[in-house]
Amino acid sequence: MISTYTTLLRTPSAWRFLTPGLVARLPYAMLGLGIVLLVKDTTGSYGIAGAVSAAMAVALSVVGPQTGRLADRYGQAAVLVPGALLHGMSVAALIACAKADTPTWTLFVTAIAAGASVPQIGSMVRARWVAKLEGQPLLPTAFAFESVTDEFTFVVGPVVATFLATGVDPGFGLAVEAVLTVVGSLAFAAQRSTAPAPRRRTAEDAPHSSAIRVAGVKVLVGAFVCIGAVFGSTQVAITAFAEESGRAGLAGALYAVFAGGSLIAGAAYGAMAWRGTAERRLTATFAALAVGTAPLWAVPNIAVMVPVALVCGLALAPTIITGYTLVEGLVPADAKTEAFTWLTGAIGLGLAFGSTFAGIVTDGFGASPAFVLTFGSAAVGLLVVTLGRRALLPAKRTVVDVTPVDAAPLALGR
Known part of the structure; x- marks a missing residue:
């Protein structure tokens, strides 16, 4: 497994975009x-705090595909340069409004902008990996590496945000998020040689003027909303479970077990050579996720929750x-970044x-x-x-699903 990822990371120029990309992505999980x-x-209100954070998340979800x-x-x-600068200013404005006790609506406005x-x-x-490895057997490994990176940021980011907010100042966590985002994004944008070339659309591209018009992308969006749920x-249920068990301080550790299971499974999944088709694997991993989450409601105590949470997380990253x-x-x-x-x-x-x-149910x-x-x-x-499986069939098969990943070193000339 290690050799597979070592081969991936030897891809020419990969580190030039991976390093600043990691700096810019780490604060992603700090923002909410x-x-x-x-x-x-x-404000003294969890209700207002949750609503402001949710408004930020909805804005990110709606506007993000348009920037892609x-x-x-x-x-x-x-897109990155003006976006990063606007983000930094928006977060600074949010901190200032909160500290100055301005009307609540200003918190929503600045959070939406952020x-x-x-x-x-x-x-x-991911789009840069596609530009370098499209059609090559290392591409699924690259996607696995990115999912593991995402899991890493979601394990580390909340811990850093909590430490800074409670140990230094409530606004300091957001301030660090803004600085890391701006610096990392500008450094990432500077690596123009590794970026996919802009593609001007022609009349032949009209049916795919937006990635969301592709039926398979619509199916995946619906499925990924469920993953986010x-x-x-x-997150909420584990926090409440730990509190009900009299060990509220273990909530973060329990969620880390959940995320850790996903991280481990993602790393292993990306290093394997899969012979089945990807759409069949997606159905199988979702089935595993549903089975893994089924017993959570019946867990009696912390000791049992640890292995159950670990097993539950195993299906997330592969999905x-x-x-x-x-x-x-x-x-x-010309639509991959958007997709x-x-x-x-x-x-x-x-x-x-x-x-x-x-939160309402809890x-x-x-x-x-x-x-x-x-x-x-998950269900x-x-x-x-399952219902949208036919829409997930690609127009043309590639060797990605059938070629062993260990053959990848032969394909690194691109």
């Missing part, structure tokens, strides 16, 4: 929690990796909905019913990909 911590401290579309057409740097301007670095990194409901792999065969080259951004935004949207509804009925919502989200995702 940072907003909650700041707004709760300044612009990046496909005009180039990544043309969410809408989040640089879509993860999608752009699994994330969001699990996400397979979805991104399918995109590569569903959309034309990846639709999936990223769908997860964010599902996370906002999942955490919101899980307030009224406790943690166990909230875990039922987690299972329901609906399985239904979506």
Whole structure:
């Protein structure tokens, strides 16, 4: 497994975009929690804090695909530079409004601006991998590597945001998020030689003027909303479960076990040579996710929750990796960044909905019913990909699904 990723990371110029990309992506998972911590401290209301954070997430999910579309057409740097600067100013304005105790509506306005301007670095990194490895057996491994990176940021980001907000100042976590985002994004944008070339559309491209018009992308967006709901409901339910168990301080550790299972499975999944088709694997991984989340509502204590959470997380990253792999065969080259951004935004949207509804259920009925919502989200995702499986069939098969990854060193000339 290690040799497979070593081969991937020897791809020429890869580190030139991976390093600044990681700096820019790490704060992605700090933004929502940072907003909650700041707004709760300044308003005293979890309700307002959650609503402001949800508004940011919705703005990110709605506007993100449009910035991805612009990046496909005009180039990544043309979108990243103004977007990163706007994001930095929006977060600074949010902090200032919260600290100055301005009217609540100003918090929503600045949070929406901050969410809408989040640089879509993860999608752009995936697009750069496609530009380098399209049609080659290392591409699924690249998607796996990116999913593992995403998991890493979601493990580290909230911890850093909490430490800074509680140990230094409630606004400091958001301030660091803004600085890392701006610096990392500008450094990433400067690596123009590794970016996909802008593609001007012609009349032949009209049916695919937007990636969301592709039926398979619509299916994946619906499925990824369900994945986001699994994330969001699990975060809330695990927090409530730890509190009900009298060990509230273990909530972060329990979620780290959940995310750790996903990280481990993603790393292993990306290093394997799969002979089945990707759309079949997506159905199988969603089925595994539904089975893994089914027993969560019945877990009696912390000791049992640890292994259950680990097993539950094992299906997450493989499901996400397979979805991104399918995109590569569903959309034309001039819509890939947009398509990846639709999936990223769908997860964010599902996370906002999942955490919101899980919070309502938890307030009224406790943690166990909230875990039922987690299972329901996975089950609906399985239904979506099962009913939409034909739409996920790519127009043309490539060797990606059948060629052993160990053959990859022969393909590194590109």
